[in-house]
Every structure is written in C-alpha cells, then in structure tokens.
Amino acid sequence: MIEQVTVFIENERGRLASLCRTLGDAGIQMHALMVADTSEFGVVRIVCDAPVKASRILKERGYRSSLANVVAVEVPDVPGGLASVLESLAHHDVNVEYAYCFALNGMTVDILKVDGENIVDKLTATGFHLLQPADLYTSREH
Amino acid sequence: MRYFQPEYECISSEEMRTLQLERLRALVSYAYERIPFYHDSFDTAGFDPLSLSSLDDIERIPFTLKQDMRDAYPFGMFAVPRKDVVRIHASSGTTGTATVVGYTQHDLDVWADCFARCLVEDGATSESVVQIAYGYxxxxxxxxxxxxxxxxxxxxxxxSSGNTKRQIQLMQDFQSDILACTPSYALNIADAAIASGLNPARDFPLSGAILGGEPSSNGVRREIEEKLGINVVDVYGLSEIMGPGVACECTRHTGLHVADDHFLIEIIDPVTLKHVAPGEWGELVVTTLTKECSPLVRYRTRDITRIITGEPCPCGRTNTRIDRMRGRSDDMLIIRGVNVFPSQIEQVITGFPDVASHYQIVLTTKGVLDEISLRVEPIETFDFDEVRKIEDLQRDIAAELKSELQIKVNVHVVEPRSIERYEGKAQRVLDLREKGE
Structure with missing residues (x-):
C-alpha cells in the first residue's frame, strides 16, 4: 500500500491551479494527478514524493486534505496489460473503487483503490509487482 | 446555593396567581393612564382596565405588536418622565425602525434579579467568574x-463578543466558570480552541454556560456540551420585554422557568389569536407585570413555544415552564407554499454526524418556483476519498429533509470552513429570491 493525497475542492476558477502551486512552492514533486469531478465539486487524487508533508501543507492552507491507502501495481506495458491485472483482481474477489495510470521511471503504474479482506495477500497472490513507498517517496516527513 | 429568590421561585401556584392578578390589575391601569397608545387601544377594544377581575379576563385585552413600538419611536411608549429613565436599549433596527426600551432604576434592579436567578439555575454562586461574551x-x-x-x-x-483568541486566553487565566453568550458564539469559541490544539472539555475551567439571543437545536446544544464538557442552559428574553432573564432552564433541562412574578405569559394560536390548549405549541405572548418605564401588555413575541405540563421540575422551582423556542413566526420561510422553520432544517442536520453544525440555507427562484439549497460542511474526519460517499451523504440528507419538510432541498457538501462563522446572531438564511410584484 502507498499513501495518496486526496483533496476535496469546489468547482471554482483557479482552485486547482492554486492547489498545484501550493505544492510546487513547497518543493513537492507530483507523479500523478487525477480529478474525479461532479457538477459541484471535485475530488483530487495525487501521488507525490512526500504525501504526508503535502497533506499537512494543504491543511495548513485551508484545504480539506487527507491521506488514503491505495495500491500501486506495476502493469506490463503491452496491450491487455491492465486488463490482466483487473481480471486477476476480479478473480480474487477484490472490488475496485477507482483506478488510474501513470508512467514513472519507464514503468507503467496503476493506482487502485480497493476494498475487501486481506487485500495485500490477495494482490501478492496474483504475482504482480506491487510498488512500495520507497519506490515513490523521497521524503517520509511527518 | 440552590435559589436566588426562593420566595418567588418556589411559591405555590395559588399564591403566584394571586400576586399576578394583583400586579396585572395595577399594570393595565398604569399603562392606560400613562401611555397614549394603551389609552387608545383599550378604548377602541372596549376594554375597561378597572373591569379585570380574574387572570382569564386577559383575553379581553388587545395585543401589542412590534409595529406599535416602532410607531411610537423613539419615546412614545415611555410611562415615566425622562428624569426617571436611567438607561435605554434598542433593537438593531435591521428590519425596520428600531424598537426603543427605557429602564428606571427599579426596572434595572428587577432585570438584575432575574438574570441572577438564571445564573444560579446554571450552577453559579457568588464565587463564580462569569465570562460575558454577549455584545455590550x-x-x-x-x-x-x-x-x-x-x-x-x-x-x-x-x-463582549469577538476577539475569540483573547476570550480563550482570559478564560484560562482568570478561571471563568460560567460562559454567557449566544449558542453560535459558544460553538465558535469551542472550535477555535480545538483548532489551536486545546481540548476545551479538559483545558477550560468552565462548569456551565448560559446561552441565549438566538434559538438553537438540541443537536447544536449537545455539540456545545460535548466540546466544552459542560452543562448548557438556555436563557430567554427579548429586548422589547427586558432582555435575557425572562425565563431560563435549570441544569435539569425540563424547560425554561419563567419569572412569573414579573412576566405573565400566554400561548396563542398565531392565526386565531386564541389561547391554545395547555401543552400545545403556539406563539408566546408576554405581559410585563412590574415594568415602570416601558410596560407591555400582551406583547406578541413571534416566538414559538409551548407550556410544559406534567411533573414539576425536580429542582424545586414551581414557576411556569416553557419549552425551548422552536423558531420565530418572523423567521418562518414560505417555500412553494410550505411553512418551514430554519430550526427544522437544523434538527435534521444534527442527525448526521458526518456534517458540522455550520450550515447555510440559500433560497433562489428558478422559473416561477422557489428553490431551496442547503450548504453543509463535512467534519474533519469525513472520508471523502470516494465521490460516492459525498454523493450518498448529500442524498441521505436530502431524503431526510424531504420526509421532514415535504419539500425538495438541494444539498451541497462544501469545502470546510467555507461557510461564514458568526460572532453574534447567526445569519443562516440567504434569500436571493426575486420578489414578485
């Protein structure tokens, strides 16, 4: 499991920009950003090199920010690569709430929010490579 | 110290009624002789002040409305010469001409007695430090x-109100044990203390709070009690009648004990203007029995409450008890023809632990119809990582409001601390509706 920064923002011009600027000014490197949007608000999900620090800084600046535990899986960079990961999860009775992909250092990484019992065991059983915090974070500052 | 004036707080109801009748008879003659408004209104209604022989006769006396006080602006309702007026208070006048109330020294003495009774009901003694965070x-x-x-x-x-940081500092330095302010400001102080890393329930020396000036739901009261770790009592009063101290709860929370020796209360149906049956909800009407400068006869408060019937309060006070205010007939919103009290909405919100107690009601016009929206903030620990959870929360609150109010409310979960905080009376309703001609 890795830590993802989640931020709740209202749909307002410049709100996402100022969020990113806040993190940039704090020297935080984002690896991936995904916005789940509705007509009124957005939930911004960020994978970055210092999630604890990022969440703390955002809170200090008045954002509603939290940390969520998500799974980062290295996906084979071939057609059907993600499909085989998801099929395997379905086979092991793991429910996926949401997912998004990004590239990092030549790897293709899929972030999955999953629920169910013994997730890590089940994922390990699938045989896929799970990224560890050390693969993504340069900072573990609390 | 159990009572401040047991001779009036624990009197038998028979003796109290005798005292009230005696004072009411004196009052109506006093008002008739000294205030032109009452001379005219009694004459017009055919009410002879000398004809009053029982408390039930009060239904024959005409009402006094807030507008009557405005029409008398500034001193037309004063019953004493200006040299006897030692203080003046006035309403804010935000919704019209201000209402002005004068006090003789005796009026101020009565008021001080009434509020002192309330403080004792909240557990205060002569040893207490009372932090007054109401506006001066x-x-x-x-x-x-x-x-x-x-x-x-x-x-x-x-x-006074405001400067919350200093309130928190001095409360600890001076060991305040009673806090007196509006419910929304008490919550504001609690939240500010928590945000600064304090645990008010543990770090504040408070033992009680006496809150008034605006109605608050049971849920908000519970939140204040939990955050501050104390027993909260409601105090009632209106500036037109006197100010806070007309009625107050004791820590048993069985209703607000009315200072019957100074205020005669009635509950009427706001449409038929007749007395409701004991225990039924209606509009509170107050007659000031002892005021010298600005007496009021059958003043329609617009506040909605009821008389508590049944077992007497275990505290030993025998005074009439009224329920906590359910709202004001003035605050009543008419949305698509349905009567809605903001307090009803607040009651629903407090049933959802995932949202904070700050909220805003926004009224707009869509086409020819009224639209009502409710903005709420999620609590700090709400897990919003999945959009579905936010949407579920919005849908659940809307469903609850629909069943409570019979109208559709658009519920919006908004960013934390984006709803304005108030230091005085909360402005919960934003009415942006187009006014029809």
Whole structure:
C-alpha cells in the first residue's frame, strides 16, 4: 500500500491551479494527478514524493486534505496489460473503487483503490509487482 | 446555593396567581393612564382596565405588536418622565425602525434579579467568574448578563463578543466558570480552541454556560456540551420585554422557568389569536407585570413555544415552564407554499454526524418556483476519498429533509470552513429570491 493525497475542492476558477502551486512552492514533486469531478465539486487524487508533508501543507492552507491507502501495481506495458491485472483482481474477489495510470521511471503504474479482506495477500497472490513507498517517496516527513 | 429568590421561585401556584392578578390589575391601569397608545387601544377594544377581575379576563385585552413600538419611536411608549429613565436599549433596527426600551432604576434592579436567578439555575454562586461574551451596547445581552452577575455577587468579566483568541486566553487565566453568550458564539469559541490544539472539555475551567439571543437545536446544544464538557442552559428574553432573564432552564433541562412574578405569559394560536390548549405549541405572548418605564401588555413575541405540563421540575422551582423556542413566526420561510422553520432544517442536520453544525440555507427562484439549497460542511474526519460517499451523504440528507419538510432541498457538501462563522446572531438564511410584484 502507498499513501495518496486526496483533496476535496469546489468547482471554482483557479482552485486547482492554486492547489498545484501550493505544492510546487513547497518543493513537492507530483507523479500523478487525477480529478474525479461532479457538477459541484471535485475530488483530487495525487501521488507525490512526500504525501504526508503535502497533506499537512494543504491543511495548513485551508484545504480539506487527507491521506488514503491505495495500491500501486506495476502493469506490463503491452496491450491487455491492465486488463490482466483487473481480471486477476476480479478473480480474487477484490472490488475496485477507482483506478488510474501513470508512467514513472519507464514503468507503467496503476493506482487502485480497493476494498475487501486481506487485500495485500490477495494482490501478492496474483504475482504482480506491487510498488512500495520507497519506490515513490523521497521524503517520509511527518 | 440552590435559589436566588426562593420566595418567588418556589411559591405555590395559588399564591403566584394571586400576586399576578394583583400586579396585572395595577399594570393595565398604569399603562392606560400613562401611555397614549394603551389609552387608545383599550378604548377602541372596549376594554375597561378597572373591569379585570380574574387572570382569564386577559383575553379581553388587545395585543401589542412590534409595529406599535416602532410607531411610537423613539419615546412614545415611555410611562415615566425622562428624569426617571436611567438607561435605554434598542433593537438593531435591521428590519425596520428600531424598537426603543427605557429602564428606571427599579426596572434595572428587577432585570438584575432575574438574570441572577438564571445564573444560579446554571450552577453559579457568588464565587463564580462569569465570562460575558454577549455584545455590550444597545443590545441587551451584554449588560443584562453583566448586572445579573454583579447582583449575584459573582465576578463579571465583561469581554463582549469577538476577539475569540483573547476570550480563550482570559478564560484560562482568570478561571471563568460560567460562559454567557449566544449558542453560535459558544460553538465558535469551542472550535477555535480545538483548532489551536486545546481540548476545551479538559483545558477550560468552565462548569456551565448560559446561552441565549438566538434559538438553537438540541443537536447544536449537545455539540456545545460535548466540546466544552459542560452543562448548557438556555436563557430567554427579548429586548422589547427586558432582555435575557425572562425565563431560563435549570441544569435539569425540563424547560425554561419563567419569572412569573414579573412576566405573565400566554400561548396563542398565531392565526386565531386564541389561547391554545395547555401543552400545545403556539406563539408566546408576554405581559410585563412590574415594568415602570416601558410596560407591555400582551406583547406578541413571534416566538414559538409551548407550556410544559406534567411533573414539576425536580429542582424545586414551581414557576411556569416553557419549552425551548422552536423558531420565530418572523423567521418562518414560505417555500412553494410550505411553512418551514430554519430550526427544522437544523434538527435534521444534527442527525448526521458526518456534517458540522455550520450550515447555510440559500433560497433562489428558478422559473416561477422557489428553490431551496442547503450548504453543509463535512467534519474533519469525513472520508471523502470516494465521490460516492459525498454523493450518498448529500442524498441521505436530502431524503431526510424531504420526509421532514415535504419539500425538495438541494444539498451541497462544501469545502470546510467555507461557510461564514458568526460572532453574534447567526445569519443562516440567504434569500436571493426575486420578489414578485
């Protein structure tokens, strides 16, 4: 499991920009950003090199920010690569709430929010490579 | 110290009725002789002030409305010469001409006694430090609580409202044990203390709070009690009648004990203007039995409450008890023809632990129809990582409101701390509706 920064923002011009600027000014490197949007608000999900620090800084600046535990899986960079990961999860009775992909250092990484019992065991059983915090974070500052 | 004036707080109801009738008879003659408005209104209604022979006769006396006080602006309702007026208070006048109320020294003495009774009901003694965070000035909250605290022999700490950081600092430095302010400001103080890393339930020396000036739901009261770790009592009063101290709960929370020796209360149906059956909800009507400068006869408060019937309060007080205010007939919103009290909405919100108690109601016009939206903030620990959870919360609140109010409310979960905080009376309703001609 890795830590993802989640931020709740209202749909307002410049709100996402100022969020990113806040993190940039704090020297935080984002690896991936995904916005789940509705007509009124957005939930911004960020994978970055210092999630604890990022969440703390955002809170200090008045954002509603939290940390969520998500799974980062290295996906084979071939057609059907993600499909085989998801099929395997379905086979092991793991429910996926949401997912998004990004590239990092030549790897293709899929972030999955999953629920169910013994997730890590089940994922390990699938045989896929799970990224560890050390693969993504340069900072573990609390 | 159990009572401040047991001779009036624990009197038999028979004796109290005798005292009230005696005072009411004196009052109606006094008002008739000294205030032209009452001379005219009694004559017009064919009411002879000398004809009053029982308390039930009160239904023959015409009402006094807020507008009557405005029409008399500024001093037309004063019953004493100006040399006897030692203080003046006035309403804010935000919704029209201000209402002006004058006090003789005797009026101020009665007021101080009434508020001192309330403080004792909240557990205060002459040893207490009473932190008064009501606004001081023309508004009656600050000075009313202030002189009540001094009358009790307690220590008054005249903070006024605002400067929340200093409130928190001095509360600890001076060991305040009673907080007097509006419910929304009490919550504001609690939240500010928590945000600064304190645990008010543990770190504040408070043992009680006496809150008034605006209605608050049971849920908000519970939240204040939990955050501050104390017992909260409601105090009632209107600037037109006197100020805070007309009625107050004791820590048993069985209703607000009315100062019957100074105020005669009735509950009427706001449409038929007749007395409701005992225990039924209706509009509170107050007659001031002892006021010298600005007496009021059958003043329609617009506040909705009821008389508590049944077992007497275990505290030993025998006074009439009224329920906590359910709202004001003035605050009543008419949305698509449905009567809605903001307090009903607040009651629903407090049933959802995932949202904070700050909220805003926004009224707009869509086509020819009224639209009502509710903005709420999620609590700090709400897990919003999945959009579905936010949407579920919005849908669940909307469903609950629909079943409570019979109208559709658009519920919006908004960013934390984006709803304005208030230091005085909360402005919960934003009415942006187009006014029809």
């Amino acid at each position: 000035g023309l508004f009656t909250g600050g000075l009313g609580a202030h002189y009540g605290a001094e009358r009790l022999g307690a220590t008054a700490l005249p903070m």
